[in-house]
Amino acid sequence: DLAxxxxxxxxxxxxxxxRHLRERYAKIAIVMLTSAAMVVDRIVGLEMGADDYVPKPFDPRELLARVKSVLRRTSSAGRAELGAAKLRIGRCVLDLAAHxxxxxxGEEVAMSPLEFDLLKALAEHPNRALSRERILNLNQKRDWDPFDRSVDxxxxxxxxxxxPDPDHPRFIRTIRNEGYIFVPDGV
Known part of the structure; x- marks a missing residue:
């Protein structure tokens, strides 16, 4: 689905x-259209949950190409590995059902409930940059302060x-000025 x-x-x-669509339908793809072409407007749109941002005027072919691109990135194919409630992350396996x-x-890696929820939130949104605020919203049942560096x-x-090398991450990458992105295959 796409809006x-x-x-x-x-x-x-x-x-x-x-923002309301993203809160209610976490898996929906959102493409924003606007005549506001300022960089700050695009950043705000993306931080509010948009997957892409198309400034007006636009060529209908470009809009169609962007819609197809967003649908490819957010399709169920990207979430297929989660269907079995287990996800391979490099040398580890995240079992969503068993937490x-x-x-x-096969040895259990000690994780706090907050760490598990954070990894689960990232895994449920593969290959998509999530801002700190979005991560906090996805984990709203937890008492996190958005002004501290707890997410970091x-x-x-x-x-x-x-x-394998935490100083050069492959699976949880930092996207400067955006947040974090989870790359399931680490490529």
């Missing part, structure tokens, strides 16, 4: 609609547990 959302709509603006992470020897600390701890 094309114009920022300037009568009544509710497109940014708040995108545990095991290493290549938990990411650092997770990298030590799943990355």
């Amino acid at each position: 094309l959302v114009d920022i300037h709509m009568p009544g509710e603006d497109g940014l708040s609609l995108a 545990r992470l095991t290493n290549e020897k 600390l938990r990411i650092m701890r997770l990298r030590k547990k799943i990355e």
Whole structure:
């Protein structure tokens, strides 16, 4: 499913609609349309949950290509590995049903509930940059302060547990000025 959302709509603006859609339908793809071409406008749109941002005027062929691209990235194929409730992450296996992470020897890797929830949130949104705010929203049942660096600390701890070389991460990467992206195959 995909929603094309114009920022300037009568009544509710497109940014708040995108945020509400993302909160209610986590797997929906959202493409924002707008006449506002400022970089800050695009950044805000992406941080509010948009998967892509198309400034007006646009060529319909470009819009179609962007829609197809977003649908490819957010399709169920990207989430197929989660269907079995287990996901291979390099040398580890994340078992979503059992709430545990095991290493290549099958030994359980100690994780706090917050670390598990964070890794699960990243794994449920593969190959998509998630801002710290989005990560906090996905884990809203937890008492995290968006103004501290708790997400960064938990990411650092997770990298030590799943990355072959935590200083050069392959699976949980930092996207400068955006947040973090989970790359299941580490490529």
